[in-house]
Amino acid sequence: MTATPATSSPDPIRVLLVDDSALVRQGIKAVFQTEHPAPAIEIVGEAANVTDAIATAARLQPDVVLLDIRLPDGTGFTACREILKKRPDTRVLILTSFINDNFIYDAITSGAQGYLMKEIDPKGLVQSVQDIAAGKSILSPDIMAGVMRMVRDGGPQEDKQLASLSPQERRVLALVAEGKTNKEIGTALQLSDNTVKNYLVNVFDKLNVKRRSHAAALYIQAHPDKK
Numbered sequence: 360m361t362a363t364p365a366t367s368s369p370d371p372i373r374v375l376l377v378d379d380s381a382l383v384r385q386g387i388k389a390v391f392q393t394e395h396p397a398p399a400i401e402i403v404g405e406a407a408n409v410t411d412a413i414a415t416a417a418r419l420q421p422d423v424v425l426l427d428i429r430l431p432d433g434t435g436f437t438a439c440r441e442i443l444k445k446r447p448d449t450r451v452l453i454l455t456s457f458i459n460d461n462f463i464y465d466a467i468t469s470g471a472q473g474y475l476m477k478e479i480d481p482k483g484l485v486q487s488v489q490d491i492a493a494g495k496s497i498l499s500p501d502i503m504a505g506v507m508r509m510v511r512d513g514g515p516q517e518d519k520q521l522a523s524l525s526p527q528e529r530r531v532l533a534l535v536a537e538g539k540t541n542k543e544i545g546t547a548l549q550l551s552d553n554t555v556k557n558y559l560v561n562v563f564d565k566l567n568v569k570r571r572s573h574a575a576a577l578y579i580q581a582h583p584d585k586k
Contacts, residue, residue, distance in 0.1 A: 369398035372492045375421040376405045377412040377438065378454075379430050383477075387425065387454075390481040391488075400488055409433040409441075416442040416449065422492050426471070428455040428462060436469040443470045450491045454484075470570045473497030494540040496572050521577065523565045531558045536575040 374391075378384050384405050391400040404419045406412040408431045416424055416438075424442055428435040439451045452473040453466050466474045473491050475484070487497045524532065527548075534544045541555045550558075559571065568574050 371399040371401040372423060372488060373401055373403045373419070373421045374488065375412070375416055375419060375424045376402050377407075377424060377430070377435065378427040379407045381407070383427075387484070390484060394481060394485045396485045396489060398489070400485065407431070409435075409438045412438040413441045413445075417445050420446060421449065423450045423452060423488055425452050425454050425488070428453060428457055428466075434465075436465045436471075439466075439469040439471050450494075452487060452491045452497065454479075467570075467573050467576045470572070472570070472572050490538075494542075495538045496535075496575060497538070521566070524562060528558055528562050528565070531555065532562050532574060532578050535559070535562075535571050536578040538575075 376384050376387055378387075384407075388402050391402065403421055404415045406415045410432055412424070412426070412430070412435075424439075426435040426439060430438070435453060435455070439453075442449055442451065451469075451471040452475065453471050454475050454477055455462075456477045458476060463474060473487060473496060475487055475497060479487070491497055521529065521532075530548060531544055534547055539547070541552055541559070544550070545552055545555045548555075559574075562574055563569060563571075566574055566577055568577070
């Protein structure tokens with residue numbers, strides 16, 4: 360009898376959960392345990408403040424940090440910047456009950472790849488963590504509305520920065536603003552992964568940004584009709 364080859368499961372998405380409420384942390388863990396996504400989402404650590412979040416992220420090196428904004432010793436934006444400074448490949452998803460234009464701007468400029476409200480349904484949260492881990496950027500409709508408000512305050516000035524981009528760099532950036540991964544951009548434009556990376560390096564340099572979420576926000580500011 361021929362043995363059936365064993366199928367290996369994808370590696371779980373390792374998540375660090377940062378929230379000052381133990382009850383909220385317990386609820387989020389229960390969501391991931393109940394939904395059973397593939398790949399699995401594993402909470403590898405928890406933190407209740409900025410200091411512990413930075414130290415725990417450095418020690419555990421999670422794939423995704425699920426991060427609240429208001430923490431007892433500072434803001435999640437501070438934690439985000441410090442975590443990414445030490446490990447740039449970490450993906451940060453803001454999950455909060457608070458929303459205003461300043462928070463949205465701070466999230467983008469601190470390097471977060473997503474911003475969600477805690478009112479999101481369980482399946483939506485699971486999908487968002489999977490998308491963030493896969494390299495996508497996440498902005499809910501409410502958050503996108505805030506980005507649109509920022510457009511009205513500074514769009515023309517940002518467009519001068521975009522004017523320095525070549526036509527192909529603009530096409531790459533437009534797809535970044537749609538939340539596409541490098542692989543998806545390469546497929547759409549018939550480019551290799553390395554070529555897409557090189558274009559993005561040039562785009563980030565010309566726009567003076569370090570994160571694709573910040574570059575995407577600049578594009579959206581200059582092209583509100585592309586929302």
